[in-house]
């Protein structure tokens with residue numbers, strides 16, 4: 001029997017216990033041994049909960065118990081998760097986590113500590129919730145040179161943008177409704193400003209490069225400035241607007257960015273709606289592949305954590321390779337990246353815009369008082385200079 005402990009009995013932690021219990025037969029068969037949740041670490045008590053007798057408040061009880069071989073860290077945040085994870089790994093206990101913040105901040109160090117101690121630090125649930133994406137990148141696509149990853153990695157913002165598209169509603173109204181329904185946090189900043197997606201693309205980019213992409217180096221723009229009028233223009237172009245997290249290697253240069261983008265309705269990511277997530281991966285031999293599913297939620301995320309537990313159970317005392325070195329990747333600033341831009345200016349600036357931007361494609365969506373157009377391909381730097389000269393209402397990057 002393999003003894004498991006769960007750190008944090010919140011949404012995901014309680015989901016982990018539920019998945020292990022509900023799918024006991026399948027999981028034990030696949031793990032090759034019976035798994036048992038011996039402890040649940042939480043500051044709170046859970047009177048009446050079927051697992052209340054497993055709840056402990058002192059982490060030392062778990063760290064000092066040699067029977068515990070696998071830990072599920074579902075606490076979130078850096079403190080005290082970082083310290084607890086490090087100590088568990090140093091004690092030779094594998095850790096499976098859903099904590100994207102910790103993985104994005106200390107991933108390579110924790111992987112190294114795990115390997116030095118013949119155990120594993122696995123993080124399938126940290127990106128895309130229940131969608132298998134870490135394992136495909138680590139094990140399935142090993143024959144590929146992966147040169148681009150594009151993802152819809154945040155369910156909250158995808159829900160908001162999908163609603164804005166369908167109902168012609170404004171950002172603030174949809175956010176309020178999403179908060180009332182519990183789809184968006186009361187403090188939605190991490191989601192709507194793109195910080196959550198930024199940490200997730202940092203993790204995927206690091207696995208793509210095999211080196212460390214620091215999330216603080218990734219240009220990040222959220223969806224708070226997207227309006228219902230932008231969707232009117234998107235529709236006129238047979239496009240939609242998605243918050244894309246992107247990572248690309250081109251001629252030895254690495255680019256990473258989180259930003260709202262206009263994408264064609266024929267792009268597979270345009271069909272990813274509501275709280276769903278998807279990751280689009282391009283490999284030099286395979287071409288495109290896409291991974292789609294529920295990017296958040298109790299049971300989907302818990303399922304991914306438990307899949308890591310099964311992997312650890314199958315590899316007790318053995319290291320599962322993960323290519324993510326501490327060496328830092330130097331990202332190329334996005335001002336050097338080239339693309340087309342969708343631009344809105346007030347009607348009186350139409351002539352100036354045409355003269356400054358040169359060859360532009362007009363977008364007619366019957367919006368009064370405005371002139372809208374799509375530029376030629378140009379660098380961000382060149383675009384910013386021209387936009388400043390003209391004085392624009394807004395711009396959205398074209399994918």
Ligand code: HSE
Nearest residue numbers: 153154155156295296
């Ligand atoms: N707040 C996140 C989202 C939860 O909306 O996708 C999963 O990381």
